[in-house]
Amino acid sequence: MKDLYEILGVNKNSTDDEIKRAYRKLAQKHHPDRNKGDKFSEEKFKEINAAYETLSDKQKRRNYDQFGNASFGGGVGQSGFQGGFDFNNLSGFGENFADIFETFFSGDSQGHGRKSSQAGTPGDDREIAISISFEEAAFGVEKEIKISRVGECETCKGSGAAPGSRVITCPACNGSGEIRSVRTTIIGQVTTRRVCDACSGAGKVPEKECPTCHGHGRTRITDRLKIRVPAGIEDGSTIRIVGKGDVGFRLAESGDLYVHIQVLHHKLFTRKGGDVYSQQNIHLVQAVLGDTVDIQTIHGVVKMTIPAGTTSGKIFKLKGYGASKLKGDGKGDHFVTINITIPEKLTKREREIFQQLALESGLKLHEEKGFFKKIIGE
Numbered sequence: 065m066k067d068l069y070e071i072l073g074v075n076k077n078s079t080d081d082e083i084k085r086a087y088r089k090l091a092q093k094h095h096p097d098r099n100k101g102d103k104f105s106e107e108k109f110k111e112i113n114a115a116y117e118t119l120s121d122k123q124k125r126r127n128y129d130q131f132g133n134a135s136f137g138g139g140v141g142q143s144g145f146q147g148g149f150d151f152n153n154l155s156g157f158g159e160n161f162a163d164i165f166e167t168f169f170s171g172d173s174q175g176h177g178r179k180s181s182q183a184g185t186p187g188d189d190r191e192i193a194i195s196i197s198f199e200e201a202a203f204g205v206e207k208e209i210k211i212s213r214v215g216e217c218e219t220c221k222g223s224g225a226a227p228g229s230r231v232i233t234c235p236a237c238n239g240s241g242e243i244r245s246v247r248t249t250i251i252g253q254v255t256t257r258r259v260c261d262a263c264s265g266a267g268k269v270p271e272k273e274c275p276t277c278h279g280h281g282r283t284r285i286t287d288r289l290k291i292r293v294p295a296g297i298e299d300g301s302t303i304r305i306v307g308k309g310d311v312g313f314r315l316a317e318s319g320d321l322y323v324h325i326q327v328l329h330h331k332l333f334t335r336k337g338g339d340v341y342s343q344q345n346i347h348l349v350q351a352v353l354g355d356t357v358d359i360q361t362i363h364g365v366v367k368m369t370i371p372a373g374t375t376s377g378k379i380f381k382l383k384g385y386g387a388s389k390l391k392g393d394g395k396g397d398h399f400v401t402i403n404i405t406i407p408e409k410l411t412k413r414e415r416e417i418f419q420q421l422a423l424e425s426g427l428k429l430h431e432e433k434g435f436f437k438k439i440i441g442e
């Protein structure tokens with residue numbers, strides 16, 4: 065996409081007046097009335113007008129400076145000149161409105177069809193949802209998917225023409241892709257345009273229609289595609305595959321394919337970005353005395369030391385044992401949250417040991433048993 069300032073031959077710091085002057089000069093030079101049938105001028109005229117439409121509007125100019133062409137879905141060549149003239153756009157012309165207005169309406173045309181209508185009807189976007197495992201999301205995976213979409217006709221390779229026949233200029237619109245009608249009004253002649261039915265705006269038609277697709281150039285197909293899912297992808301992400309949606313009418317632009325990714329739950333792990341989280345149950349005695357335990361990570365089992373006196377809820381980090389990071393290099397970490405399990409049933413011997421422990425710690429435990437209340441340690 066061309067730079068709008070470049071189109072008008074001005075720069076980012078040009079004043080509104082300078083932009084207006086540059087625009088008027090160019091608009092007159094490339095006006096279709098002066099350049100009948102000159103495709104280059106026609107394109108140029110369209111570009112100039114679209115550029116001026118943006119740069120003459122303070123808000124639009126600010127948006128453009130900030131976001132570039134991305135701030136206007138369609139961009140140059142699509143604004144204000146589809147399906148006839150858009151009167152709202154005249155507001156930007158200011159005090160010189162009158163003479164430009166005259167120039168526009170003196171002839172039989174003002175502005176011409178947008179690019180996409182010249183190229184025919186584009187294909188639709190397609191979407192599909194796939195599920196991948198926790199590990200596949202963490203490490204990345206290549207998935208083969210099967211989609212049903214509108215694809216190129218095998219017989220005519222998308223042209224719509226029967227084998228051996230040619231594609232010719234559309235006789236209904238003489239290749240322009242649009243049908244014009246001119247009305248005379250009090251302000252001059254106004255041209256309205258619509259997409260040509262015969263060629264759907266493509267400007268070309270098959271001399272003899274392809275028998276397989278009846279001239280559409282496309283047919284429903286089942287496609288197998290290999291999709292590379294990047295490591296570190298998040299649940300709910302969407303991957304866009306350009307051009308793998310439905311193909312357009314007679315080789316017009318194809319739509320895109322959107323693949324929505326669902327990451328399945330894992331029984332041990334959760335993940336946030338590159339970091340993986342899990343819980344580890346340990347026995348009370350392990351927490352008190354310390355131990356080394358096996359921790360399951362996505363990279364396999366790792367030995368982790370639990371120091372004596374570890375409390376429940378404490379989190380340990382296994383550096384570099386997480387998933388790949390989607391953005392940037394390296395891996396995240398694996399975080400283990402400790403959960404201390406307390407034995408619910410004790411053997412007689414265990415009970416004695418705990419009671420001994422209580423004595424040793426100087427704890428006075430109130431124990432209720434039968435009819436008697438016994439205080440251990442008294």
Ligand SMILES: [Zn+2]
Binds near residue numbers: 223279282
């Ligand atoms: Zn065909």
Ligand SMILES: [Zn+2]
Binds near residue numbers: 262263
């Ligand atoms: Zn046509």
